[in-house]
Amino acid sequence: MPESDHPYRMTIGLNVLNHLGISLYSSVPAVLGEAVANSYDADATQVDITIDKPSGLIKIADDGMGMDKDDINLRYLHVGYERRKEKGQAVTPKGRDVMGRKGIGKLSLFSVANIIEIRTVKNSQKNGFRMNAEKIKQKIASGGEASQYFPDVIPPNTITITKGTEITLSSLKTESVYETSLRKRLARRFTVIGQEKNFSVFINKSELTLEDRGYFKKIQYLWHYGPDKYSAKCSKLERTFERDNKIGLDDYTVKGWIGTVENSGDLKEDEDNLNKILVLVRGKVAQEDMLEQYAEGGVYSKYLVGELNADFLDLDDKYDITTSSRQKIFEDDPRYQALKKWLYGELKEIQTKWTDLRREGGEQKALESDTIKEWYRKLSPDNRTAAKKMFGKINAEAIGSDERIRELFKYGVIAFESLAAREDLTELEMMKPNDLEAFSRMFSSLDEIEAVLYRQIVEKRLGVIDALQEKVDKNDLEKVIQRHLFDHLWMLDTSWERATEGEPIMEKRIAEAFGKIDAGLTKEEKESRLDIKYRVSSGKHIIIELKRGGRILHSSEIVTQVQKYHSAIYKILESTALGNPPIPDPFEIVVVIGKPLAEWPTSKIADTGALKNYQARVVEYDQLIRGAQAGYKQYFEKKSKAHEVLDLIQKLETESLHS
Numbered sequence: 093m094p095e096s097d098h099p100y101r102m103t104i105g106l107n108v109l110n111h112l113g114i115s116l117y118s119s120v121p122a123v124l125g126e127a128v129a130n131s132y133d134a135d136a137t138q139v140d141i142t143i144d145k146p147s148g149l150i151k152i153a154d155d156g157m158g159m160d161k162d163d164i165n166l167r168y169l170h171v172g173y174e175r176r177k178e179k180g181q182a183v184t185p186k187g188r189d190v191m192g193r194k195g196i197g198k199l200s201l202f203s204v205a206n207i208i209e210i211r212t213v214k215n216s217q218k219n220g221f222r223m224n225a226e227k228i229k230q231k232i233a234s235g236g237e238a239s240q241y242f243p244d245v246i247p248p249n250t251i252t253i254t255k256g257t258e259i260t261l262s263s264l265k266t267e268s269v270y271e272t273s274l275r276k277r278l279a280r281r282f283t284v285i286g287q288e289k290n291f292s293v294f295i296n297k298s299e300l301t302l303e304d305r306g307y308f309k310k311i312q313y314l315w316h317y318g319p320d321k322y323s324a325k326c327s328k329l330e331r332t333f334e335r336d337n338k339i340g341l342d343d344y345t346v347k348g349w350i351g352t353v354e355n356s357g358d359l360k361e362d363e364d365n366l367n368k369i370l371v372l373v374r375g376k377v378a379q380e381d382m383l384e385q386y387a388e389g390g391v392y393s394k395y396l397v398g399e400l401n402a403d404f405l406d407l408d409d410k411y412d413i414t415t416s417s418r419q420k421i422f423e424d425d426p427r428y429q430a431l432k433k434w435l436y437g438e439l440k441e442i443q444t445k446w447t448d449l450r451r452e453g454g455e456q457k458a459l460e461s462d463t464i465k466e467w468y469r470k471l472s473p474d475n476r477t478a479a480k481k482m483f484g485k486i487n488a489e490a491i492g493s494d495e496r497i498r499e500l501f502k503y504g505v506i507a508f509e510s511l512a513a514r515e516d517l518t519e520l521e522m523m524k525p526n527d528l529e530a531f532s533r534m535f536s537s538l539d540e541i542e543a544v545l546y547r548q549i550v551e552k553r554l555g556v557i558d559a560l561q562e563k564v565d566k567n568d569l570e571k572v573i574q575r576h577l578f579d580h581l582w583m584l585d586t587s588w589e590r591a592t593e594g595e596p597i598m599e600k601r602i603a604e605a606f607g608k609i610d611a612g613l614t615k616e617e618k619e620s621r622l623d624i625k626y627r628v629s630s631g632k633h634i635i636i637e638l639k640r641g642g643r644i645l646h647s648s649e650i651v652t653q654v655q656k657y658h659s660a661i662y663k664i665l666e667s668t669a670l671g672n673p674p675i676p677d678p679f680e681i682v683v684v685i686g687k688p689l690a691e692w693p694t695s696k697i698a699d700t701g702a703l704k705n706y707q708a709r710v711v712e713y714d715q716l717i718r719g720a721q722a723g724y725k726q727y728f729e730k731k732s733k734a735h736e737v738l739d740l741i742q743k744l745e746t747e748s749l750h751s
Contacts, residue, residue, distance in 0.1 A: 120150075120269055121277035126200045127152045127259055129191040129376055132284060132291055134158070135184045136256060139293045141278075143269055150205070150269065153258040157185075158214035164221070168198060168210070169243070182408050188289070189374050189403070205261035211246060212257040220246030271296060277364060279304035283348075283401060284375030307366050307397050310358040311351035313449060315442060317400070318347035328354065331449065335438065341430035342404075348372070350398035350438065352446050357493040359397060369398040369435070371421070373406040379421050385432055388439065391489050392446045396439075402431055451484030458483040458501045463743040467505060478517050479508060490525040503528040505740060556580050557717060564686065564713045573638060573713075577684070612667070617660040620653075633661065633679035644687045650710060651702060657681050658706040681708035684716060 124141060131139045134156025142151040159168060182190055201208050202225050211220040221243040228241055278293070279285065279300045285293050286302065293300045302308065308325040316322060317337035323329055337345045350369060353359055359366040371379035383396065405427055421428050459465045471479055486500045507528050511517050556576075563573055635657050639645060661679050683703075689710070703709060711719075 119277075120204050120266065121274055121281065123200045123204045124150075124152065124274070124278060125281045125376070126198065128278070128282065128293060130198065131156055131257070132188065132375075133184060133190050133192050134257065135186045135188065137290050137292065139291075140297070141274075141293070141295045143271055143274070143296060145269070148262060148264055150261040150264065151258060152261075153253065153256065155256040158256050159212045159219065160214045160217050161219055163214065164210075164212070164219060171199065186290075191374050191376050201259070201261060204265050206263035206265065207261070209246060209260040209262070210257065211251045211253055211260070213251070213253055213255055218248040218251040218253075220248065220251050222246055273364070275300060275304045276306050276361075280306075280370065281377045282375055283372055283399065289375070306361075307351070307353070307359070310353040311397070312354040313446060314349055314351045315438070316349045318345070320349075322349050322351075326351070330453075333445070335441075339430050339434040341427065344402075344404040344427065344430070346400045346402050346431070346434075348398065348400040350396065350400070350442060352392065352395040352442070353397065354395075355493050355497070356394040356491045357496075359395070366397050367394060369396060369400060371405070371431070372399060372401045373403055375401070378402075378405060382432070382435060385423075386436060386439065390443050391491055392443045393439075394491050395446070396442075400431075400435070405431070447488045450488035451481075454482075454484035454487030455480045457487055457497065461498070461501065463740060464501060464505060467740055475508075475512065475517070478520065482508060482520055485521075486525050486528070500525050500528060553580075560713075561717050564717070577636065577638070612663055613660050617656055617663075620656040620660055633665070635661065635679065635681045637681065637683045639683065639685045643685075644690055645685060646690045647702075650683055650685075650689065651706075654681050654683065654703060654706045654708040658708070679707060681706060683708065683710045684713060685710060686713050688712065 128139055128141075131152070131154035134154060136154035136156035139152065139154045142149075142153075144151070184190060202223075206225040208223045209220065210223075211218070213219075222245075223241075223243045231241055275295055275298075278295070279302070282293075284291050285300055302325055308322065309327050311326040312328055312330050314323060314326060314329055314332045315335050316332065317335055320332065320334065323332045337347060339346060356367075367383070368381040369383050370377055371382055382400070383393065386393075405421060405425075410427075423429070423432075459468060468476065468479055482504050483501065486504055487497065490497055490500050492500075507523065508517070508520060511520050560573070560576055560580075563576060637653055637657070658681065665679070
């Protein structure tokens with residue numbers, strides 16, 4: 093059937109340009125990347141990009157093979173021209189695998205400019221034309237010959253270049269074209285730039301290098317696939333690992349690397365986020381970020397950056413699986429699914445190794461602080477092991493800069509000391525880095541007050557003990573020593589902090605002290621002197637019998653006195669509510685002596701054992717003083733530990749970790 097008689101007809105309108113070019117791209121680096129790719133396919137060895145802000149122009153000039161009129165009309169202006177399907181065009185004369193495939197990349201220039209001028213030279217033949225986006229839109233709106241647009245001719249005699257192609261973009265749609273940002277982002281879009289492919293790109297006469305990508309100098313650990321071309325460029329690299337690059341489908345392989353940086357903040361820039369794994373095909377970005385494909389919540393994922401070259405995603409004998417913008421890949425394709433599965437396994441391997449490495453490095457990083465190093469040195473071996481685990485946990489699980497990690501080490505030390513005091517360091521293993529901050533802030537604010545108060549109290553008590561020592565040495569009167577103990581009952585037992593009922597009683601007879609209580613006491617029991625009566629919170633009643641410091645007593649005298657106290661108090665407690673609820677040892681009798689008993693040391697053990705039957709004990713002044721000193725020395729050291737921690741906090745507040 094002749095075409096003129098065919099009942100159906102498909103018409104391709106110029107409006108397609110709105111979708112395939114004018115509205116296809118949104119960023120200047122992506123647009124210029126398409127122009128650079130065309131230069132690469134033209135076998136250029138050098139591309140010069142000039143940003144002329146005063147004139148509002150961007151120029152892209154190369155020294156490639158250029159175009160004649162047939163090339164311009166049949167290839168460049170032919171929207172959708174597929175070069176690779178033309179015999180001998182899939183590989184350039186220099187042996188480069190052609191990047192372009194869809195034949196629409198040149199339309200991306202309309203995304204950033206309204207006017208595009210092409211000047212080109214091939215075999216000394218000069219050609220030039222100008223395309224105007226507004227005129228194209230007017231052509232579309234007029235409903236005229238929808239399938240054709242005729243660019244304006246640039247007279248050959250006005251063309252000054254002698255080789256290759258020059259593209260001039262004017263009437264720009266954006267005023268913000270920053271050279272620094274453009275250098276980084278354009279350098280990251282290609283792996284063919286450099287001496288290996290004999291392909292150089294200059295921006296304002298300054299050559300792009302791998303270093304312009306901005307992340308090699310930040311990489312701490314690196315995993316490479318295929319030849320390692322990257323370690324030498326990583327100035328901060330600590331470890332590198334070679335990995336299998338076979339993806340498990342046919343004989344497809346990847347080349348490239350995945351790295352982790354020391355601080356997650358290293359991947360954050362004002363104009364871009366480097367926390368990506370790029371997929372490149374034939375040396376050009378095809379997938380902006382593979383990490384988006386995974387719901388990775390692990391901390392390690394915030395430290396990742398990488399470049400993977402996967403040329404099997406764009407094979408000449410396979411169908412095209414890239415999107416129109418050439419920045420993403422259709423995800424249902426088996427090749428892409430195989431890559432995605434392989435990469436997930438690699439990420440899990442990296443996660444495990446990275447966590448181990450960060451835990452191992454936590455101690456070293458923490459000890460970069462002189463203050464923490466001094467604190468760590470004083471720990472016991474067991475506590476040092478626990479602290480090392482804590483440092484590793486912080487270093488592996490915390491997200492942030494050096495300053496942030498430094499703060500978390502400080503919070504960890506505070507939390508460590510607090511939990512160590514409670515003998516509950518196992519709780520530290522359950523804490524996340526963010527928990528340490530909240531816990532430590534509470535500890536430092538409350539304990540700061542407590543530490544100061546305890547320090548004052550304990551220092552005073554040590555002074556009281558020294559005063560008693562002096563009184564005993566002088567053999568002061570019994571009344572003086574009695575008064576001293578009466579004012580400081582805690583000297584006899586550190587648990588006797590305060591009375592819960594009544595006040596201490598000095599020099600009162602038992603009958604007088606307990607009033608009219610009829611407990612059936614004998615006359616001798618009633619006349620027994622109750623030097624001090626004290627009731628502690630446990631319900632125990634304390635009786636202290638003081639003897640003059642220089643007097644030597646016989647054990648029989650002590651036992652006789654104790655028996656009277658014991659019998660009288662026991663009867664009283666049984667006949668009153670004071671004994672309810674009943675407890676096994678409702679009272680204690682303490683006899684304080686200055687000199688050893690006459691029978692000591694031959695019968696010391698036996699006499700002491702006899703006294704225990706009456707809930708009684710004998711204490712020498714010297715023994716009392718030494719015990720109080722020892723008890724409160726330990727008490728002081730424990731409480732002053734909080735003060736040491738506060739000193740530590742203050743040092744950490746002002747100290748910066750070494751870089």
